Every structure is written in C-alpha cells, then in structure tokens.
Amino acid sequence: MSARLAGLALVALVAAGCATDDGALAEGARYVSDADFREARLAASFVAPENGYSGLRIERYGEQWSALExxxxxxxxxxxxxxxxxxxxxxxxxxxxxxxxxxxxxxxxxxxxxxxxxxxxxxxxxxxxxxxxxxxxxxxxxxxxxxxxxxxxxxxxxxxxxxxxxxxxxxxxxxxxxxxxxxxxxxxxxxxxxxxxxxxxxxxxxxxxxxxxxxxxxxxxxxxxxxxxxxxxxxxxxxxxxxxxxGVSRHRYLHWAGTIENDLVALALRLETLLITSVQQARRPPREVAFALALYVWRMGEGGAPGDAASEPEGARQFERHCASCHGADGEVPTPRVRIADVGTDPAVGESRTRGTGFYRTPSLWRVVERRQLLHDGSIESLEALLDPARLGDAPGHDWGTQLDPAERAALIRFTRTIGAARGE
Ligand code: HEC
Ligand code: HEC
Structure with a gap:
C-alpha cells in the first residue's frame, strides 16, 4: 500500500471508530423503540434456530414476551x-x-x-x-x-x-x-x-x-x-x-456452545430474554436496562494490551505456531468456533439439545491470566494444567501445545499470561 493510501485507510478507520460509539447509542435507541428491528435482529442472531433456546425465543419473543410488564x-x-x-x-x-x-x-x-x-x-x-x-x-x-x-x-x-x-x-x-x-x-x-x-x-x-x-x-x-x-x-x-x-466483546459467538452470533444488539437481546426466562416468563426487564447492561458488559474488556512479544519472544513464537490460528494474541478469535469432535473435550455442553450447535466457541484469551477455571466445564484450573500432557488421560481434548518440551511450554505460558493484561507502570 502506498503511504498516501495507508494514510487514507487510517483516516477511514478513525472515522469508523467514532461512528461506532454514536452507532452503538443509535442502535440501542432503535432496539428500545422498534419492535420489528428487535425481532429481525433476534432471529438473525441464532446459529441453530432449531435448538430449544432459539426455538423458544423465536416463538415467544415477538407477541407473548413483548406484551409483558x-x-x-x-x-x-x-x-x-x-x-x-x-x-x-x-x-x-x-x-x-x-x-x-x-x-x-x-x-x-x-x-x-x-x-x-x-x-x-x-x-x-x-x-x-x-x-x-x-x-x-x-x-x-x-x-x-x-x-x-x-x-x-x-x-x-x-x-x-x-x-x-x-x-x-x-x-x-x-x-x-x-x-x-x-x-x-x-x-x-x-x-x-x-x-x-x-x-x-x-x-x-x-x-x-x-x-x-x-x-x-x-x-x-x-x-x-x-x-x-x-x-x-x-x-x-x-x-x-x-x-x-x-472477553465478551471479542467473541464472535455467545455461549460455550456458540448459540448466538455476537454483536451489541444480539447481546442486549440475549440479556433481555435471560431476564424473562429467569422469572418464568412472567415479566420483562425495561429494555433500557437490558441495553445498558449489554453496553456495560461490552466495554468490560477495555484496557490491557495484546500479548507482549517483545518481552517473551520465544513464547510468542510458540503461541504463533500452536495457538494463534484460533486464539489471536490480540484477544481476537481468527477461528471463532471448532467442531466438538475436533476439540475433543467433554461434549455434554456442546451437544445440549437446548443450546448446542455442533461446535465449541473459541474463547478470547483476553486477560486469561485472571481466570481461575478454564474450558466450558471449568475442568482445568490453570494454563500449566491445560498444557500438561499428563492430564490427557483424565481430561482429554484440547491437546494443542501439550507436546511441547518443558522450556517451550514455560515460555508459551509466560507469553499467554500477558494477553490482555495491564502492562507497564
Ligand atoms: C447463576 C449464575 C449467573 C448469573 C446470575 C448470571 N450469569 Fe451470565 N453466565 C452464567 C453461566 C454459567 C454462563 C455460561 C453459559 C453458557 O455459555 O452456556 C454465563 C454466560 C454469560 C454470557 C455469555 C458470555 C460469552 O461470551 O459467551 C454473558 C454475556 C453473561 N453471562 C452476562 C450476564 C449478565 C449481564 C448477567 C446479569 C443480568 C448474568 N450473566 C447473570 C452464569 C450466570
Ligand atoms: C483449532 C483451534 C484451537 C487451537 C489451535 C487452540 N485452541 Fe484453545 N480453545 C479452542 C476452543 C474451541 C476452546 C474451547 C474448548 C472448550 O471449552 O471445551 C479453547 C479453549 C482454550 C482455553 C480456555 C479459555 C477459557 O476461558 O476457558 C485456553 C486457555 C486456551 N484454549 C489456550 C490455548 C493455547 C495456549 C493454545 C496453543 C497451545 C490453544 N488454546 C490452541 C480452540 C483452539
């Protein structure tokens, strides 16, 4: 790209950045006031409309639930x-x-x-x-x-x-x-x-x-x-x-089973419908509250920095080789979901007839260092345990990185811990 074109692209990105903030508020206003918009976005967000979670919402959201107090x-x-x-x-x-x-x-x-x-x-x-x-x-x-x-x-x-x-x-x-x-x-x-x-x-x-x-x-x-x-x-x-x-704003899909295509309005709808089903469908939240919650959760991943390749060059190389095709070192998820059989972890959550889609969603690793339990069933407690080949007998699946030698593994873990973590000071 020529310097001039690169400059133009930057201007366009900056403009898009500004637009998204106003865009978020405008979308929120529309979500609150426009029933057709809500219904269309809800229907479009389901990955597997035939599962129980999606089917219930498609059936009830428009008429029954919008009539709730x-x-x-x-x-x-x-x-x-x-x-x-x-x-x-x-x-x-x-x-x-x-x-x-x-x-x-x-x-x-x-x-x-x-x-x-x-x-x-x-x-x-x-x-x-x-x-x-x-x-x-x-x-x-x-x-x-x-x-x-x-x-x-x-x-x-x-x-x-x-x-x-x-x-x-x-x-x-x-x-x-x-x-x-x-x-x-x-x-x-x-x-x-x-x-x-x-x-x-x-x-x-x-x-x-x-x-x-x-x-x-x-x-x-x-x-x-x-x-x-x-x-x-x-x-x-x-x-x-x-x-x-x-990590939510970086997920392409919501739920471990990848039930919903994620964006701010889909998240507001996900929270609104959660707050309806959790009270036996007797009431609904004010939509202002559902949207405010969505916006608040969306902004939670702000702060922190991408993985620190300058301090951990060897770990960054290992990450690039074994992990980055799915989990970006910038917290994004280049392969946003993986077939359950290819992940190989326990299938019970992914195959749920309520929420399942045949896939597990790839979680963002933004601030993974602060997580006390890993994987959809919380069965692994740390990065050390995840990458330890000795666990595969008891807790099979997600075996990426388990073949590394101890020095490579230690470097990979040090790098992975820096993803999304606050840096400097
Ligand atoms: C009783 C515990 C509990 C409460 C209360 C609860 N959640 Fe959750 N939440 C969970 C569990 C468990 C999951 C994982 C479900 C799954 O992925 O299938 C989850 C998943 C989520 C997700 C999806 C994240 C992703 O990236 O897939 C969001 C967003 C979320 N919760 C937001 C909220 C908000 C906002 C509230 C309050 C309105 C709330 N939750 C209340 C337990 C809870
Ligand atoms: C082919 C895609 C793919 C590759 C490659 C991959 N992962 Fe994953 N990763 C996933 C999926 C999908 C899950 C969710 C699996 C589950 O919950 O059962 C996951 C889950 C995780 C989790 C748990 C996060 C959480 O919040 O529970 C961590 C940590 C993780 N991976 C780290 C790594 C590391 C480190 C590497 C490289 C050694 C790696 N992954 C390679 C797809 C991948």
Missing amino acids: PWNPPVRAVTEADVGAFVDDPWRPSTAEGGALRPVLGELEWTEEALLALGEQAFERYPVQLADTIGEATASREALDRGGLWVDDRARVGGLVRVRVADGSEHFAVTCATCHARTDDRGRLVHGATNPRFDWGAIAYDRALARGGDPDALAYLLTWGPGQVDVTPDDADNAAAITDLR
Whole structure:
C-alpha cells in the first residue's frame, strides 16, 4: 500500500471508530423503540434456530414476551448486617437499618456515560432471579462460605439483593454480580471476573436435604461444582462454567456452545430474554436496562494490551505456531468456533439439545491470566494444567501445545499470561 493510501485507510478507520460509539447509542435507541428491528435482529442472531433456546425465543419473543410488564422493582443490596436476619421469616420486609429499597432505573439520559452508569448499577442490583434458596446461604457465616458467596469491602454479600414484589413481601434475588464478580485481594469487587467459588448446586443440595430430601435423588446437584451452573433445561447433567465477561466483546459467538452470533444488539437481546426466562416468563426487564447492561458488559474488556512479544519472544513464537490460528494474541478469535469432535473435550455442553450447535466457541484469551477455571466445564484450573500432557488421560481434548518440551511450554505460558493484561507502570 502506498503511504498516501495507508494514510487514507487510517483516516477511514478513525472515522469508523467514532461512528461506532454514536452507532452503538443509535442502535440501542432503535432496539428500545422498534419492535420489528428487535425481532429481525433476534432471529438473525441464532446459529441453530432449531435448538430449544432459539426455538423458544423465536416463538415467544415477538407477541407473548413483548406484551409483558416491564419490571423495575425496589431493591437493596444484602449486607453483612443481614446475615442470619431472615432465617425465621425470609419474606419479611427489611427494617429501616437495612437501608431504603429503590428501583435500578430512574430518569435516564441517552448518553454513553448515563447508560454505563445504569449498566454498572444493574449489574449488581437488578434482580436476575428470585432465589430464596440462595437466601438461605445467608443464614450464617459458615453457610456463606460453603456457598462461595463473597463479602466485599463495602460489606455487601454475594451480589444478593432484597426485592420488594407486588404483594409487599420481600425476597432474596441473585444479580449478575453473584456469578460474574469476585473480590480482589483488597476486598474490592471486580465486575466481569467469575466468582469461581459460587456453588449453587451445593446450596440447593443443603436446602433440599434439610427439608428431608433423598440424598441419592439430590446427588446430581453436587456434580455441578463451584463456578458452574447448569443453565439448560435439557434433562442432561451439563453444568457450564461461568464465563469471564472481560472477553465478551471479542467473541464472535455467545455461549460455550456458540448459540448466538455476537454483536451489541444480539447481546442486549440475549440479556433481555435471560431476564424473562429467569422469572418464568412472567415479566420483562425495561429494555433500557437490558441495553445498558449489554453496553456495560461490552466495554468490560477495555484496557490491557495484546500479548507482549517483545518481552517473551520465544513464547510468542510458540503461541504463533500452536495457538494463534484460533486464539489471536490480540484477544481476537481468527477461528471463532471448532467442531466438538475436533476439540475433543467433554461434549455434554456442546451437544445440549437446548443450546448446542455442533461446535465449541473459541474463547478470547483476553486477560486469561485472571481466570481461575478454564474450558466450558471449568475442568482445568490453570494454563500449566491445560498444557500438561499428563492430564490427557483424565481430561482429554484440547491437546494443542501439550507436546511441547518443558522450556517451550514455560515460555508459551509466560507469553499467554500477558494477553490482555495491564502492562507497564
Ligand atoms: C447463576 C449464575 C449467573 C448469573 C446470575 C448470571 N450469569 Fe451470565 N453466565 C452464567 C453461566 C454459567 C454462563 C455460561 C453459559 C453458557 O455459555 O452456556 C454465563 C454466560 C454469560 C454470557 C455469555 C458470555 C460469552 O461470551 O459467551 C454473558 C454475556 C453473561 N453471562 C452476562 C450476564 C449478565 C449481564 C448477567 C446479569 C443480568 C448474568 N450473566 C447473570 C452464569 C450466570
Ligand atoms: C483449532 C483451534 C484451537 C487451537 C489451535 C487452540 N485452541 Fe484453545 N480453545 C479452542 C476452543 C474451541 C476452546 C474451547 C474448548 C472448550 O471449552 O471445551 C479453547 C479453549 C482454550 C482455553 C480456555 C479459555 C477459557 O476461558 O476457558 C485456553 C486457555 C486456551 N484454549 C489456550 C490455548 C493455547 C495456549 C493454545 C496453543 C497451545 C490453544 N488454546 C490452541 C480452540 C483452539
């Protein structure tokens, strides 16, 4: 390319960069106000329209679900002061010390700043699902710990909220932050990082057992394990790992099984429909909230830098040779999905008749260094373990890089850790 043409291309890119920000707000406004637009984009986002997830949405979204009442209930964060306070009467109203309950959505200006602020609020306060089961894990300190619910430096507990419903009673509910946030070493909450200790299965098991349930019949709940949730109503035991959301904007497909072609509007629709199915299709979120959440999640992967080839040249070479055809060192995904048989990991999530497509989506490695569990089932805990050939007997599949000698492997791991990580200072 001549210097002049290269200059022109740069101008065009810069212009496109500006356009996307305004473009995002304009698309969001259209998503909120234009039903035909929403339906068309929803239908276009499904990779396998015949699976259960897609079929349900195609059937119900347009008429049934758009007629639902938007739900913007009064909520407040559950804090340490609430531990043990609702054991006798889980539905009683909060006392004044608990703090006032107020709705997440108030007056809203359609600016990026206001939408991101709303998204951040909604991430930790909008009720995803009423969950009296999980509320029971606030009965004591020990129960919190067993359920893997965090306490942050503002004394908030596990991303749980108290929600007031129409009859005046109050309930516990989970938010995005219950699964998709954890505390750092100073107790500050990090949005988007998976809570690898959250164990819904164990919480549900304890509760059912305490009510006289049959341990054998409940044993399946203990197969989920921390950091996993079985999200598919498909009669198969196929819990999926809670995804680190800092890679989402770089994913070409959403869900481990690659169910949805990803873009900002598809993500808003994915979140809106999640917030409908998680309340038994009785209500829908205000679309402003769904779009604000999508925009907030989309921006989570900002910051950080591509893999540091200058500091780790040998690792960069190994990465280029063995990994870069699928996972870019810049966090992109040149091969965005791979046939399940070619990945070779456990097929149960990918073959789900609810969400499956025949493929596993290639995850972005942006900030992979911060992940505490790897692969769709969280079965691998570290890059060292992923690249160790000794694991292949117990946990087969994804064998790329396992043939390297120890020095090459160590270099590859050092380089991979730099992808998306903050650099310098
Ligand atoms: C109970 C735990 C839980 C809660 C609450 C929850 N999620 Fe998730 N989330 C998961 C699990 C598990 C997956 C993986 C599902 C899959 O890929 O099939 C997931 C996947 C996602 C994905 C797809 C990421 C990708 O790249 O494929 C997005 C986006 C997401 N969640 C956003 C949210 C937001 C925003 C909220 C709040 C409105 C939320 N989630 C609430 C557990 C949860
Ligand atoms: C042919 C494409 C392909 C190649 C080559 C490849 N991967 Fe992957 N990678 C995938 C797919 C697909 C998954 C998801 C598999 C699953 O969840 O079962 C994955 C998952 C991962 C994960 C887990 C990420 C997470 O968030 O759970 C890591 C880490 C990873 N790969 C690193 C590497 C490294 C390092 C290399 C090179 C040694 C490599 N991969 C080579 C396709 C590939």
